[in-house]
Amino acid sequence: MADLIVFGEDWGGLPSSTQHLISHLMKRHRVIWVNSIGMRSPRLSFSDMKRVYQKIMAMLKRSDKPSQQSSEQITPIIINPKVLPFHSSKLIRQLNKRLLLRDINRAIEQEGFEKVILWLSLPTAVDMIGSLSERASIYYCGDDFEGLDGVDHKTVKPLEQELAKKVDLILVVSKTLARKFTNPNTIILPHGVDYPLFSSPTIKPHDLPENAPIAGFYGSISPWLDTDMLAQSAIALPSWQFVFIGDIKTNVSSLQALPNVHFLGPRPHNQLPSYVQHWNVAMLPFLGNKQIEACNPLKLREYLASGTPIAATPFPAVREYENLVAIQSPKEPFSRVILRANKQQKEKSIRQDTVSNESWQHRATQLEALINHLSR
Incomplete structure (x- = not known):
């Protein structure tokens, strides 16, 4: 059974499509969830400074062992990444990669992960591909980042193009998004509903x-x-x-x-x-x-x-x-x-x-078949 390493938004907020799907997959797969590594550099605004403060506090609270949230529900192993949100710099990207690999490899060793599959919901995680001895990699594209508010489009667009060339499978949520990619392994997986x-x-x-x-x-x-x-x-x-x-x-x-x-x-x-x-x-x-x-x-x-x-x-x-x-x-x-x-x-x-037949459980069942194929 494949183990998943997921790069998404911060776990625990209003659930995104990634959180919905991964929540169902966790019933059969172990998951390391890497909280958001950002999509743009912070500005000198109250909201951005508040966000930076929250991220710093999350990193400071982190122990050497990645956190397993206490809950009656199944939760992933959560990593609060120590990264700098300046993704246009090659030097910063190399530093971020080194910092991320240190934390993720520690979690892989502690949890005994095998048959790893990478799940990337953010183009800024592209440098992780090929660095974790993964069996395969998936880009889950739930938004058009080129038009998304609050994203550094100039930086993110080439990162997404690089990501689309490297991954083994691209999942998109709409026909419009599917048209963005020339990768033949692009599949439409529409959103579900609870x-x-x-x-x-x-x-x-x-x-x-x-x-x-x-x-x-x-x-x-x-x-x-x-x-x-x-x-x-x-x-x-x-x-x-x-x-x-x-x-x-x-x-x-x-x-x-x-x-x-x-x-x-x-x-x-x-x-x-x-x-x-x-x-x-x-x-x-x-x-x-x-x-x-x-x-x-x-x-x-x-x-x-x-x-x-x-x-x-x-x-x-x-x-x-x-x-x-x-x-x-x-x-x-x-x-x-x-x-x-x-x-x-x-x-x-x-x-x-x-x-009634478009539940997240139904979508996760479809996704399960794809993951099993990739993990062989």
Whole structure:
């Protein structure tokens, strides 16, 4: 049975597709998880300095033995990497590689890993390929990093191109991303959904507005949201309440000024079903840009599993469910899309049934066959 060394985001936050898949694979495979080694150099901003502080504290707390988190659930061996986030420098890359190899090889020896397969979700980990006597390597591409906000595109693009040439298998989450790569070993593995979590009925949270229809969104409140369109919608629908859950990472002053708009802050992933199930309409209000064109948002299938009607701006991933989602037409006010979606309440079971066979467990089973083939 193959052992996995995974380079991803920091373990334990809102779960990414990588965390969902690896969580299921851990039932049969031992895993070393290397927390994020970054995608750009830090700036002199509060958020970046806070992030740097958190990473330094995580490294200082680390003992000589990689941490195994205490939990009733299976968790990976976690390494907090001691690296410098300056990936455009060849000298820094060599230093980072040496530091990473020291920690990872120690963990491999302590845990007795064999038949190692590398899983890379970040192009900045490219230098690890061929350095750990691995049987094979996988690049899991869940985003278009060339269009992703908060990424040093000039540095990351050539790293991703280098990575795509070196790995044995590329997994992408959408057809749009598949077109980026010439590697013939490129396979589309769409996102899944925690269907039992999002489909099981829940109690309405106390902090949701009462006695009014609700249009809601959860996730990162970032520049890819069309805040102007949302403000226009809230003004056009004064009897509706607009609820947003997540960290605010962009200017939302136009929305905060409106009496029927509410920002509730972030919530743990396992609490999200209790919110979305009690909205009248769940929103996917994205701007049209390169990142959104390539995205396959986890919340799309989570919304469907909840059964809540969905109002969305047009992008390729949502078109796959166009019979189940109210999708904005050219020049159509988004407020009308919300009202159209609200008329689809009776199709709840159809929405849920459509994604009932798209669980993360099902995706992990597909992935298991690929890993077994690579580990031979």
